[in-house]
Amino acid sequence: MKVGVFIERDGVLNQALVERSQQVSPLSPGQFKINPAAAGLVRKLKAAGLVVIATTNQPGLSRGYQSRRALDQMHAQLMKAVPLDEIMLCPHDETDHCPCRKPKPGLLTEARYKWQLDLDRSFVISDKWPDADAALAVGATSLLITSPWLGNAHHDLVLPDFPSAVEKLLQLHTTPMVTLA
Numbered sequence: 001m002k003v004g005v006f007i008e009r010d011g012v013l014n015q016a017l018v019e020r021s022q023q024v025s026p027l028s029p030g031q032f033k034i035n036p037a038a039a040g041l042v043r044k045l046k047a048a049g050l051v052v053i054a055t056t057n058q059p060g061l062s063r064g065y066q067s068r069r070a071l072d073q074m075h076a077q078l079m080k081a082v083p084l085d086e087i088m089l090c091p092h093d094e095t096d097h098c099p100c101r102k103p104k105p106g107l108l109t110e111a112r113y114k115w116q117l118d119l120d121r122s123f124v125i126s127d128k129w130p131d132a133d134a135a136l137a138v139g140a141t142s143l144l145i146t147s148p149w150l151g152n153a154h155h156d157l158v159l160p161d162f163p164s165a166v167e168k169l170l171q172l173h174t175t176p177m178v179t180l181a
């Protein structure tokens with residue numbers, strides 16, 4: 001079994017836009033600004049043997065304001081710039097009641113089978129509370145980055161920024177498990 005790291009796309013791997021105190025997703029390649037630190041940080045996670053997967057809720061696909069072609073172009077840019085194993089997305093709206101829209105953990109459980117992951121030992125990095133809820137639902141550890149979107153729900157760890165979240169994750173991952181004789 002491998003260990004996975006699920007990283008929220010908007011606000012972590014790429015800049016999120018903020019409108020009326022809400023994060024909104026970039027809708028076109030021209031608006032899509034990849035975090036310049038992301039490639040080096042993901043490379044460190046890969047070097048530690050981790051499977052690194054970006055996750056994102058993109059309800060604009062279901063609601064009709066995000067074109068699939070523009071999204072595919074943005075994701076091609078992201079895969080080219082950052083050594084991710086995969087980008088997994090939920091295309092649904094709340095009213096679709098799907099199992100994959102975060103805070104539901106459907107993307108994580110789908111990845112468990114596809115990548116043979118031990119979710120108990122896996123991690124989630126995000127700047128928003130729904131990812132921490134999804135992590136909790138499957139027994140993964142959440143590392144949240146300080147932001148206005150953390151909410152009051154369960155948080156495992158809160159770090160000041162993406163680099164310190166990666167550093168803490170690598171410490172937790174490499175600390176040998178205590179084994180009982």
Ligand SMILES: [Zn+2]
Binds near residue numbers: 098099101
């Ligand atoms: Zn969904």
